[in-house]
Amino acid sequence: MKTNTVQEEPKLILTYPHKTILNWIAFVTIISFSLIVTWILKNLIHEGTDESGRMIIVIALVCIPLLLCFMVCYFYLNAVKLEVDKNNSLKYYTYGSRGHSVLHFRFALEDIQEIKESKLPLGCSKVTMKIKNPIFCGFNEKKIGKQMNVSVIAEREKVDFFIQEILNRHSDRL
Structure with a gap:
């Protein structure tokens, strides 16, 4: 016996546009910064003096964590998705630690x-919504009794x- 687990295609998906000019600029900046740091290291x-040893420690303690922070921000910045189904139900997703989207709220x-x-540069807009009584979709569905703000770029x-x-x-x- 087969069960039909195929979900209907959503009518509209609002998610961060990953192919914008801003993302390409950030990607090139991260790559060039990492190449510069590795060249300096x-x-x-190769120089091998005491002063160069101190500089290596400074770079390892400052620049490498900063580079890792940039990479995390690049991959997970505005990592939310809002889907509108055919029956006008909305689902709010965020991305987990491994890039899989996780359903958080339904309304x-x-x-x-x-x-x-709010209009943003490079052809993007930010939508902020106030939602009354969203349904939390964690381990089990639970109706939240308070108003909540949700935003998507x-x-x-x-x-x-x-x-x-x-x-x-x-x-x-009306």
Whole structure:
């Protein structure tokens, strides 16, 4: 016996656009910074003086953790995803430590009380929503009894379409 575990495709996905110019600039900066640090370390090791030994320790204690911090921020910056299903149910995901998305909250379009859009450079927008009574989807589903703020950075065209759909739903209810 087979069970049908295939989920329907979401109608709209709002997620951070990973192919923007900003990401390419950050990627090139991280690569060039790491190449510069390794070149400096290579030259200091080759020199072999007491002063170069101190500089190696300083670079190891300052620059390498800073580089690792940049890499973590690059890979996990704004790592959230908002999916709108065909039945107008919204699912809010965040990315786990291994890059797999984890469902955190679920709510309906009617639960959105307030929505704000902020224009960002490079064709992106930030959507911030106030949600009443979201459902936490952890080990077991639990309705949260308080209002919660959720924000997503996505491409401007998708954000505008999402906001228009929400405004159309609210005007239909009134």
